[in-house]
Amino acid sequence: MxxxxxxxxxxxxxxxxxxxxxxxxxxxxxxxxxxxxxxxxxxxxxxxxxxxxxxxxxxxxxxxxxxxxxxxxxxxxxxxxxxxxxxxxxxxxxxxxxxxxxxxxxxxxxxxxxxxxxxxxxxxxxxxGKYGDRCESTCPDHCIGSCDLKTGNCVFGCSSGWIGEKCDRACDEGKFGSQCLRDCSSNCLSSPCGHVTGQCKSGCMKGWEGLNCTEECSNGNFGLNCSDTCHGCIDNECNHISGVCKINSFCKPGYKYGTYCNEKCEAWHFGTNCNKMCYCLNTTCNIFTGECSISGCKKGWGGDSCDQVSAESSAMIRFGFFIGGSASMCFVLFIVWMVRNARRRILKNQESRKGLDTSHSNRVCPRSGKRRSNVMFNHTDQYEYCYKCARVLLEGDSSDSLYDHI
CATH class of the missing domain: 2.60.120.260 (Galactose-binding domain-like)
Structure with a gap:
């Protein structure tokens, strides 16, 4: 030189x-x-x-x-x-x-x-970076360091993803990294991965993320590209693939109970499994804490979440219960009185019928003087008997024929 x-x-x-x-x-x-x-x-x-x-x-x-x-x-x-x-x-x-x-x-x-x-x-x-008799040639792109000044071979090895004397051959499919010694991740959505870094070109399978799809979804996320959330699960812990909560007996306050705990409470509901209601004045309450805005509560309600009956409303409710209870008691007593009165009337009528039946059983048909002791009369029979008896007497029939008619 x-x-x-x-x-x-x-x-x-x-x-x-x-x-x-x-x-x-x-x-x-x-x-x-x-x-x-x-x-x-x-x-x-x-x-x-x-x-x-x-x-x-x-x-x-x-x-x-x-x-x-x-x-x-x-x-x-x-x-x-x-x-x-x-x-x-x-x-x-x-x-x-x-x-x-x-x-x-x-x-x-x-x-x-x-x-x-x-x-x-x-x-x-x-x-x-040069080689040759007059340093006229450029060393291969993927050499680590300089190349041999005579042959151009990479004397210090190849950069990741490349092999060969001049580091001019990419890793075989399914391999990547330094000297092509590493395998592509099985969590890649499709193969092959990038031969240099191992990046999954088409993304990751459900539940995995990262350049090589070797990292599980972080807490609170699951599914394809870890884009779904399970923030309602206790401690944000759910299966990184399916999203099922690891603690599945209940969800965080503010979320409806379900497999994934990823559905928030509807308006005017809050708390664990959304089982509480708030009666805020103008806007709904916070679904997690139940706290209402500064506008206050609807009439008759109080507390931070407007879910407690006010003292005035409580008194009115107690008064209503008293009036309603008194009315109910009076109605029940009236029904009892009606039942007992009806029962007395029924018993009295039954005793009256027994007396009539006894008198009719000893009745003697006119003109014959004969008695039909084996004839029993009910109320209807009594009137029919009198009608037939009168008819026979008017027509002049004998008393014996009267019994034939009745």
């Missing part, structure tokens, strides 16, 4: 430190004085992938000692950098691998007349 930006913090015989990256190994700079803070920095703000380096020194170099090279992401500092080289000068390629923004060369300390002629700091590599 040539023509990189070069800066220095050393005393040199030439100020043109850019010659260290011009690709010309015959143009050199001489370092005559060094300290512990002396360095030469190569690079800029863009990342570079370094796979090798070579240090060219001139023939006038007289100092022996360790030369250090760091790879750092902080300008003018190597404290947090990676050491690429730390040894005496060796006239050969140095294989390294690093990704950073800056390469920093630290020369050894010079003593007396010692000096260093450095002609080139050659860095092998490509800008981050």
């Amino acid at each position: 040539y023509n990189r930006i070069v800066k220095q913090s050393i005393t040199v015989s030439s100020s043109f430190t850019n010659v260290l990256t011009d690709g010309n190994t015959t143009s050199c700079i001489s370092i005559v004085t060094t300290s512990s803070d002396s360095y030469v920095q190569i690079g800029n703000e863009s990342l570079i992938v370094i796979t090798g380096m070579y240090l060219f020194f001139g023939d006038n170099t007289t100092i022996a000692g360790n030369h250090k090279v760091y790879c750092s992401n902080t300008t003018d500092s190597w404290a947090d950098g990676n050491v690429l080289y730390n040894a005496e000068y060796v006239n050969e390629d140095i294989d390294v691998f690093a990704v950073c923004k800056y390469v920093i060369y630290i020369p050894p300390i010079l003593n007396g007349n010692s000096k260093i002629d450095i002609c080139e700091i050659e860095i092998g590599g490509c800008p981050y």
Whole structure:
């Protein structure tokens, strides 16, 4: 890599430190004085992938000692950098691998007349995301980090949802995630899921939610996409699929009793299972607490929920009960008197009939002097007997024929 930006913090015989990256190994700079803070920095703000380096020194170099090279992401500092080289000068390629923004060369300390002629700091590599002989190719999109600078293969693996040497093949159906090792959720409404995140593309089955449909509906919700509510269930706890309340003996105040406790009380009703009524003046009460608005209660009612009979109405009701009770008692006594009176009349009539029946049983038919003791008369027979008897006498029939007629 040539023509990189070069800066220095050393005393040199030439100020043109850019010659260290011009690709010309015959143009050199001489370092005559060094300290512990002396360095030469190569690079800029863009990342570079370094796979090798070579240090060219001139023939006038007289100092022996360790030369250090760091790879750092902080300008003018190597404290947090990676050491690429730390040894005496060796006239050969140095294989390294690093990704950073800056390469920093630290020369050894010079003593007396010692000096260093450095002609080139050659860095092998490509800008981050590039590969090829001239770094002309772009690394595959789904590589993690940089790719191999020669082949373009993803040396650090693939991003989620992709596999292959160049991370150019999506996960097989039913798989997703890093290295395609994860299975799609069985709660997806339909398959396949997204091969990168595992997202259920068509949504979740009843009772499930979340990107991968792996989370049960939160308390108070159930059904498809968790869009139905069971807020009337005790503690908002219901089956996340069916919505049936876990405590199914009663619902929260303000809800009608039912399997799902999701139907609110009708107007003018409130409380547990909506079994209380309020008599607010203008608007209905709160279905949960029963509290009426500031407009107050209808006539005859009081309390926060207007469900208590007022003192005035209570007195009127007691008076009504008294009047109604008295009237009812009088009516009952009248009925008793009527029944007893009717009974007396019936008994009296029965005694009168017995007397008539006895007198008719001993009756003698006129002109014959004969008595029909075996003839019993009721009230009707008495009149019929007299009629027939008179008729026979007028026609002159004998007394014997009279008995034939009757």
